[in-house]
Amino acid sequence: MPTINKRISEEIRAQARKLLEEGEVAAVLGYGAGSLPMTVKPLVVRNPEDCSKLIWNTFCVLNLANYLPAALKSVEPPRGPRDPKPEGPLPKVAILVTGCWSRNIVVQIQEHQVARDRVVVMGVGSRGMVSRRKVAALFPGLEILAVKEGDHELVVQGADFAETINRWSVVRDNCQSCTHPDPVLVDVRIGEPVSERKNPNPFMQVDAIEQKTGDERWAWFTAEFATCIRCYACRNACPLCYCPTCFVDDAKPQWVGKSLDAVDTGLFHILRAYHCAGRCTDCGTCETVCPMGINMRMLTKKLNKDVLNLYNIEAGMEPDAPLPLTTYTMDDPEKFIATEVTPVPGAVKEGK
Amino acid sequence: MIEEWNKVHVVYVPAMEKQAAASPDWAPGWCRLDSSSIALTFPLPIGPTPASVKTFFFPQPETLLTYTLENNHPDKGLMREPERSRDMQVVLGVRPCDARSVLLNNLPYQEDQFFQANRQRTALVGFSCDQTLSTCFCTRMGGSPLDSEGLDLALSRTEDGFLIEVCSEKGEALVADLELAPAPESDISALAARRNAGGNPSATELDSLKGSELGTLYDAPLWQSLGEACINCGACTFICPTCYCFDIQDEVVRGQGRRIRYWDSCMFPLYSLHTSGHNPRGQKVQRTRNRFLHKLKYFPDRFGPFSCVGCGRCVQDCPVNIDIREVMDDLIHLTAVE
Amino acid sequence: MISYMPYPVRIDDIVVETEDGNQKTFKLVFENEAHRKAWKHVPGQFAMLSLAGQGEIPIGIASSPTEEDHLLFTVNRAGKVTTALHQMNIGDRMGVRGPLGNGFPVDTEMKGKNVVIIAGGFAVTTLRATLISLLARRQEYGKITFIYGARTPGMLLYRDELQQWAQRGDIDLHVTIDREAPGWEGLVGFVPTIAGEVAPSPENSVALICGPPIMIKFTMPPLEAIGWTDDQVYLSLENRMKCGEGVCCHCNVGPTLVCKDGPVFTRGQVKQLPIEY
Numbered sequence: 006m007p008t009i010n011k012r013i014s015e016e017i018r019a020q021a022r023k024l025l026e027e028g029e030v031a032a033v034l035g036y037g038a039g040s041l042p043m044t045v046k047p048l049v050v051r052n053p054e055d056c057s058k059l060i061w062n063t064f065c066v067l068n069l070a071n072y073l074p075a076a077l078k079s080v081e082p083p084r085g086p087r088d089p090k091p092e093g094p095l096p097k098v099a100i101l102v103t104g105c106w107s108r109n110i111v112v113q114i115q116e117h118q119v120a121r122d123r124v125v126v127m128g129v130g131s132r133g134m135v136s137r138r139k140v141a142a143l144f145p146g147l148e149i150l151a152v153k154e155g156d157h158e159l160v161v162q163g164a165d166f167a168e169t170i171n172r173w174s175v176v177r178d179n180c181q182s183c184t185h186p187d188p189v190l191v192d193v194r195i196g197e198p199v200s201e202r203k204n205p206n207p208f209m210q211v212d213a214i215e216q217k218t219g220d221e222r223w224a225w226f227t228a229e230f231a232t233c234i235r236c237y238a239c240r241n242a243c244p245l246c247y248c249p250t251c252f253v254d255d256a257k258p259q260w261v262g263k264s265l266d267a268v269d270t271g272l273f274h275i276l277r278a279y280h281c282a283g284r285c286t287d288c289g290t291c292e293t294v295c296p297m298g299i300n301m302r303m304l305t306k307k308l309n310k311d312v313l314n315l316y317n318i319e320a321g322m323e324p325d326a327p328l329p330l331t332t333y334t335m336d337d338p339e340k341f342i343a344t345e346v347t348p349v350p351g352a353v354k355e356g357k
Numbered sequence: 358m359i360e361e362w363n364k365v366h367v368v369y370v371p372a373m374e375k376q377a378a379a380s381p382d383w384a385p386g387w388c389r390l391d392s393s394s395i396a397l398t399f400p401l402p403i404g405p406t407p408a409s410v411k412t413f414f415f416p417q418p419e420t421l422l423t424y425t426l427e428n429n430h431p432d433k434g435l436m437r438e439p440e441r442s443r444d445m446q447v448v449l450g451v452r453p454c455d456a457r458s459v460l461l462n463n464l465p466y467q468e469d470q471f472f473q474a475n476r477q478r479t480a481l482v483g484f485s486c487d488q489t490l491s492t493c494f495c496t497r498m499g500g501s502p503l504d505s506e507g508l509d510l511a512l513s514r515t516e517d518g519f520l521i522e523v524c525s526e527k528g529e530a531l532v533a534d535l536e537l538a539p540a541p542e543s544d545i546s547a548l549a550a551r552r553n554a555g556g557n558p559s560a561t562e563l564d565s566l567k568g569s570e571l572g573t574l575y576d577a578p579l580w581q582s583l584g585e586a587c588i589n590c591g592a593c594t595f596i597c598p599t600c601y602c603f604d605i606q607d608e609v610v611r612g613q614g615r616r617i618r619y620w621d622s623c624m625f626p627l628y629s630l631h632t633s634g635h636n637p638r639g640q641k642v643q644r645t646r647n648r649f650l651h652k653l654k655y656f657p658d659r660f661g662p663f664s665c666v667g668c669g670r671c672v673q674d675c676p677v678n679i680d681i682r683e684v685m686d687d688l689i690h691l692t693a694v695e
Numbered sequence: 696m697i698s699y700m701p702y703p704v705r706i707d708d709i710v711v712e713t714e715d716g717n718q719k720t721f722k723l724v725f726e727n728e729a730h731r732k733a734w735k736h737v738p739g740q741f742a743m744l745s746l747a748g749q750g751e752i753p754i755g756i757a758s759s760p761t762e763e764d765h766l767l768f769t770v771n772r773a774g775k776v777t778t779a780l781h782q783m784n785i786g787d788r789m790g791v792r793g794p795l796g797n798g799f800p801v802d803t804e805m806k807g808k809n810v811v812i813i814a815g816g817f818a819v820t821t822l823r824a825t826l827i828s829l830l831a832r833r834q835e836y837g838k839i840t841f842i843y844g845a846r847t848p849g850m851l852l853y854r855d856e857l858q859q860w861a862q863r864g865d866i867d868l869h870v871t872i873d874r875e876a877p878g879w880e881g882l883v884g885f886v887p888t889i890a891g892e893v894a895p896s897p898e899n900s901v902a903l904i905c906g907p908p909i910m911i912k913f914t915m916p917p918l919e920a921i922g923w924t925d926d927q928v929y930l931s932l933e934n935r936m937k938c939g940e941g942v943c944c945h946c947n948v949g950p951t952l953v954c955k956d957g958p959v960f961t962r963g964q965v966k967q968l969p970i971e972y
Contacts, residue, residue, distance in 0.1 A: 040672070040680040041492065047586045047677055067677060071588070075641075079585070148403060148490050232385060234417075236622070238590035238676050254627045257775050263606055264418035264619040265385070294676030296592040421699040424747045434747040434788040435703055465942050470696045571949055575969050602944040605699070605937045609748045616699070616750075621943070628945060629935050629971070632774040637934060637948070637971040647947070647971075655950035 008156050013129060013196045014061040017101065020127060020193050022056040024099050030125050031080035031096035034069045035059040042152045043137040049076055061101070063135045063154050063172065068290040069100055070109035070244040074118050076100075097123045099193070103131035105179075105288040107188035108321025109244045112284050115321075115328055118247060128188030130199030133173065133180035134289075135159070138298060140175045144168075179289030179302060182207040189322055208310045214303060226271065232297040233270045235263075239291035239301055240277060245284050252276060278304035283312045283329035284320050358535055359449065363390050366480075367446040369413075370399035371406040384412045387448070401450045404490035405668040409598035410455045411462065413448055414475045418619035421471070421605065427612045439615065443478055447531065451483040454495045454668040456507030458598035464660040465601060471618075480527045483508035492669030494682055496555070497563065500666055503552050515544045522548075562689060567657045569692040574654055575646070579687045583649075584642025586677045591622035593671040593679075594648065599664045602628075623647050649684050697940045701745040701790025702730040707765060709785055714849030718817055719781055720757065720769040723791060734794070736760055738801055738825035739903075739931060739959045742793030743939050744768060744780065752776045753936045753954070756794060757820040759827035766791060769820045769852060795939040796958050799825050799903055799929060809837035811895040813914060815844050815886045815906025819852055821931065822905055826860070833865055840867040840895045844886035844910075847872055848879045869893055886910050891917030903929045915962070925963035932958050932965065932972045948972045 007015075021033040036059065037048035043064045049072070050056055080096040102110060107128060113119035140161060141149060153160040160169050173181075180186075184207055187199045206212065214225060237253070240246045253261045253273050261276075262269040278301070285305040292302040312318055315338050316329040362368050372388040386408020390399075420439040425432060459481070466472035486493075486502035495502060505511035509528035512519045520540050523529050566574070594600040604621035607614055621628060624645070629638045638644050656664035665681065672680050708722035721744075725731035736742075736756055743751040752774070758767035772781045783789065799805065799821075810829060814822045822843075829836050841860065845851045851870065860866050871882035871889045882889055887910065894917070895902070902923065904911055911930060918928070934946035934953045941955030949969045951957070 039678040040683060041678065044678040046679075049582075049585055072585075075585070146400075146402065150491060234385060234591075234595045234620075236591035236595045237625075238588070238592045241588040241590040242676055254625070256627075257778075259775075262608055263604065264608070264617055294588075294590070294592075296596055296674040296676075426748050434790075436701055436745070436747065436790055438698075438700065465944075468697045468940070469942055470698045473696070571967075571969070575949070601942075603937065604943070604945070605751065607746075607748050607750045614748050618699075618937075618943075621937075621945070623944065631933070631935055632777075643971065650949070651944070651947070655947065658950040 008154060009132065009196065010062050010154060010156075014059070016195050017061055017127065017129075018056045018059050020195065021050060021059055021099065022053045024125060024193070025050070025053040025056065029097065030099040032076055032098045033059070033127075034072055034076050034098060034100040036061065036065050036067075036069075036101070039064075042149055043135070043140060047072055049079075061129065063132070063159075064137065065101075066134045066136075066177065066290065066293045068106050068109060068242065068244055068288045069102065070106045070113060071242060071290070073098065073100055073110065073113065073124065073244070074247065077119065077123055095120075095123055097125055099125040099127055101127050101129060101195075102188050102190070103129055104183065104185040104187050104189065104199075105131075105286040106244075107190045108185070108286040108319075109288060111190060111321035111324050112286070113244065114324050115326075116284075121324065125192045126188065126190045127193045127195055128191030129195045130188070130197060131180065131183070131186040132199065133176035133183070133186070135172065135175050136177040136293070139177070140170070143170060143175070177289050177293065178210060179287045179292070179306075182209065183287065185319075185322075190324070208306065210303060211307045211310050214307075227267060229299060229303075230270055230274055230301070231267065233265075233274070233299055234297060235265065235270060235273070236296065238294045238296060239299075242290045242294040243281070244288075245281050246277070274301050274304060277301075278308055281305050282308040283316075283318065285309055286319075286321050358532075358537075359390070361535060362447050362531065365445070367444050368449060369446065370449045371401065371408070384408075385417070386412065390449075399450060401484060403488045404486070404493050405452050405454055405670055406450055409596065409668070409670070410448055410451055410459060410481065411598050411601070413446065413479050414459060414462065414472055415466075415601060415603070415620075416475070418617035419471050421616045421618055423613070423615045425612060426609060426614055436616070441474065445478050445480065447480045447482060449482045451481045451508065452486060452668070453483060453502060453504035453506070453508070453511075454493075454500055454666040455598050456481055456483050457495075457500050457504065458507075458666045458668075460507045461599050461660075461662060461664055461666065462601050464662075480509040480531055481507065482510045482528075482531070483512065485511065485513040487514055490669060492672045494667035494669060496667070497682075497685075498663055498665050498667035501552065501555050503548070503555060513548055515547070520544045520548060563653075563663065563685060565692050566653050566685075566688055569654075571654060571658075573692060574650060574688060577688060577691050579684065579691075580642050580646040583679060583684070584640070584645045587624075587641060587645040587679055588677055589624045589626070589641050589644055590676065591620075591624050592674055592676060594622035594624060595620055596670045596674055598668060598670075599652070599666060600648075604628075623651070645679075649681065652681075653685065653688065697938075697942065699792065699938070701743065701751075701792035702734070703727065704766070704789060704791050706783060706785050706787050706789065709783075712769060712852045712854075713817075714847070717772045717781075718769055718850075718852060719772075720767055720852075721780070723766045723768065723789070724764065726788070731764070734766075736794035737798030738828045739798035739821045740794040740796045741821070741939075741958060742766070742768070742791050742795060744770070744776070745790030745792055746776055746779055746783075747790070749776045749779045751792065751937075751939075752780075753795070753939055755821040755824075755931070755958075757823050759824045759831065761828055761831040767824075769817065771817055792939065796954060797956070799959055800901075801825065801828055805829075805901050806835060807837065807899075809840070809896070809898070809900040811840045811842070811900055811902040813842045813886060813890055813902060813904045813906070815910040816846070816850070817852060818905035818907070818931070819843055822903060823853055823856070825903060826866075830863075830866075837899065838867060839865065840869070840893065842869045842871070842886060842890055842893060844871040844873070844884075844889065847874075847876050867893075885913070887913035887917060890914050891920075894921055897921065897923040897927060901927050901929065905931050925966060926961050928962040929959055930962055930965055932960060934972050 024030045033050045036045040039045045076098045114121050147163050151162040184204050318329045368390040369387040422436045424436050505524050509525045511522040602621045603618040605618045630636045652664040703726040704723040707724045710720040712718040741753050741755045745751045754768045757769045932953045936946045936954050937943040939954045941952045946953040948971045
């Protein structure tokens with residue numbers, strides 16, 4: 006019996022080929038085989054004969070929604086910046102999604118980055134993706150040369166060892182705490198739907214940090230972000246980060262210093278997280294792609310928790326739902342508005 | 358030996374764990390040995406160290422000059438030489454690939470005062486690689502896992518200890534006051550034999566790229582798909598030992614200013630953006646191509662060797678699995694077809 | 696050794712050149728006599744203007760080496776540093792790092808030849824430096840043709856000097872504006888059109904062309920039609936620069952570094968490069 010992911014791969018190839026052959030879509034966004042164990046490459050397939058290159062496995066950790074706007078643009082007929090939009094419907098793009106990525110597409114639709122009628126969503130219920138880093142950490146000082154994937158276990162092989170490990174134990178933190186593994190938007194269903202996951206506390210990691218004292222939290226924050234090299238992989242891999250000029254790149258005025266000053270680095274990460282508030286679906290790509298292994302996901306996860314508690318909203322669940330931070334309602338919590346002035350110790354004048 | 362060095366020099370070893378917050382003499386990916394270190398030993402991973410040694414020669418950031426902007430100060434706006442540490446620093450655990458990267462970076466930085474001063478005060482103590490990773494490809498780039506090029510002291514494992522090769526005056530100074538046993542002839546010849554067995558690394562199949570027309574490489578079809586996959590982050594450039602671009606900026610804090618240079622990446626759109634808004638490399642594919650062609654064509658055109666030592670860090674850490682070995686294969690294939 | 700340390704200078708004079716106020720010429724004098732003596736440049740070279748707290752910008756040197764006691768830079772207000780520079784006053788201190796780049800071949804290929812200078816808009820700055828240099832050694836060159844165009848009369852730089860040059864008998868001067876304007880009695884028309892009408896002979900000649908890319912693109916066909924070759928035509932490229940010394944790589948066009956190998960290239964050299972400028 007082939008594994009679940011083998012069967013899903015076959016189905017993806019067949020469906021992608023069908024969509025391309027029938028002219029339903031001009032391109033399919035998926036994954037190809039990587040050059041190293043436990044890696045995949047993002048792949049844009051434009052010819053039916055290339056569909057055999059598409060794969061699906063437990064290491065598909067990159068969020069393909071990040072590529073969707075550019076892929077849509079790439080299939081449009083070329084035109085200059087001032088040329089009018091061509092008449093008639095524009096070509097479509099098919100994209101492979103799991104729960105969180107489908108919610109990213111919902112956010113892209115809500116924020117007018119992507120037109121719903123140009124996307125064919127190929128939905129796969131996620132069984133959780135494996136963290137390459139977690140697997141490597143189990144074999145310190147050893148190089149992993151191949152990983153064979155079963156439905157519930159991984160066989161990790163090196164030059165002179167082979168060991169079977171439990172798959173779920175090395176699934177990424179964000180997948181382990183996920184409650185919506187099945188896509189919320191599906192045009193073409195791949196494999197079997199996966200039911201909502203009951204998770205008593207999806208915010209366990211955040212709670213652990215929140216329970217620390219202020220000093221301890223600061224110590225956690227400074228240590229966690231000390232190794233940041235400002236490569237911006239977290240930002241560039243994120244489908245939410247599409248500003249034409251990011252605030253860190255702005256020169257007039259320059260908001261953030263450019264060197265490895267801890268204040269600048271911290272500012273970048275905090276502001277980036279806030280830009281994602283109410284929009285982040287906890288896909289974990291930022292954390293996955295970080296070459297330094299920084300858990301910046303904790304910041305966005307904390308904001309996801311706040312948005313859920315304050316507005317009872319989880320990002321990207323329904324295309325027609327209002328965006329929590331751009332919608333005002335009379336009963337919005339407004340505890341942050343100070344109703345009385347608290348005297349600041351040592352201040353010369355109160356208020357101003 | 359390490360203990361003796363640690364008494365008079367600043368000694369760094371590869372950091373294997375996450376490091377605590379930055380201190381002034383902090384080097385990302387490396388940790389400073391202090392005399393209280395429990396044992397003066399450190400783990401050395403197979404293959405390249407987690408961070409490259411470029412941080413010691415090309416720190417992030419380097420202060421180029423300082424000035425005051427205090428009103429009424431007679432020297433307001435006058436630029437001064439920065440204060441610089443002249444302490445000798447010894448870096449332990451350097452792999453041959455990284456040692457070679459310093460020599461390659463030295464080519465463009467030949468006349469750079471700061472890079473040269475950092476070279477002066479840095480001694481590299483290297484360990485040859487008994488084992489390599491599947492992502493290592495130093496031999497393909499003209500290096501060797503047993504190379505001592507660029508090192509001040511080169512250590513190789515023998516049956517009962519280490520063979521220390523003294524490769525420079527700095528290296529000689531490091532061992533001058535130590536009581537070391539002269540190396541047995543047998544160990545020396547064994548190492549020479551191992552080196553010879555590795556063959557002559559200088560001629561590689563890659564050399565066909567050096568002679569090929571720029572236009573052929575520039576218009577290669579592979580850039581399109583690479584550019585599509587690349588997310589244009591700076592991860593590859595920042596972890597790369599031979600990526601050496603920098604940006605320069607002024608920073609002013611409470612009236613005291615400094616001009617710094619810090620790592621930049623040709624992957625970023627801002628890198629080439631004109632003030633007018635025009636961007637000569639405005640598209641992702643152009644930027645991805647620029648990085649690879651710089652390493653494989655532009656740099657060799659100017660200086661001779663490729664600007665890559667085959668450490669494989671980018672292969673391991675690229676978020677979208679862009680693999681320079683595959684890029685080179687594709688380009689070689691392309692030029693062979695021509 | 697490259698030190699990235701600018702020479703301290705003072706702003707000795709500021710001239711607002713254009714009617715929109717966006718072009719100012721800064722006359723800079725060295726604070727230190729030894730620096731003044733050490734400074735040697737060739738027309739077509741550039742320098743980094745250095746403002747403490749703001750940064751550095753590469754600007755073409757508008758003064759000729761023969762104007763020994765000062766440096767001139769005409770600066771368009773565009774970005775962060777140029778905006779700050781435009782707010783500075785006479786007597787203020789700043790820095791100059793350079794000279795950088797290669798410059799025009801005034802002492803080599805241009806010697807003994809007819810020189811055709813074609814300038815559009817505010818790219819005229821280093822060509823002014825060149826013309827002043829040539830005039831200082833007028834007998835070493837053949838016929839000098841100077842074609843210069845701007846959008847309006849008020850957008851012409853160096854207007855006083857243009858009048859002086861017009862009165863000299865040894866420059867074939869053609870100053871043009873894009874469209875008719877009240878009070879303007881000179882030439883009207885785009886630079887490429889005027890260049891086509893003037894039709895300078897390529898015989899024993901070199902041309903230096905600086906201006907917006909579109910102007911250069913349309914100026915070449917009429918010149919080629921009368922026999923000009925790519926190796927006789929010198930252009931000046933611009934790209935984002937940081938170090939100016941060929942280290943930081945920002946300005947690369949393929950394997951070429953604009954700051955070090957250029958900014959002056961023959962048209963033949965430019966054609967060999969990928970279009971990344």
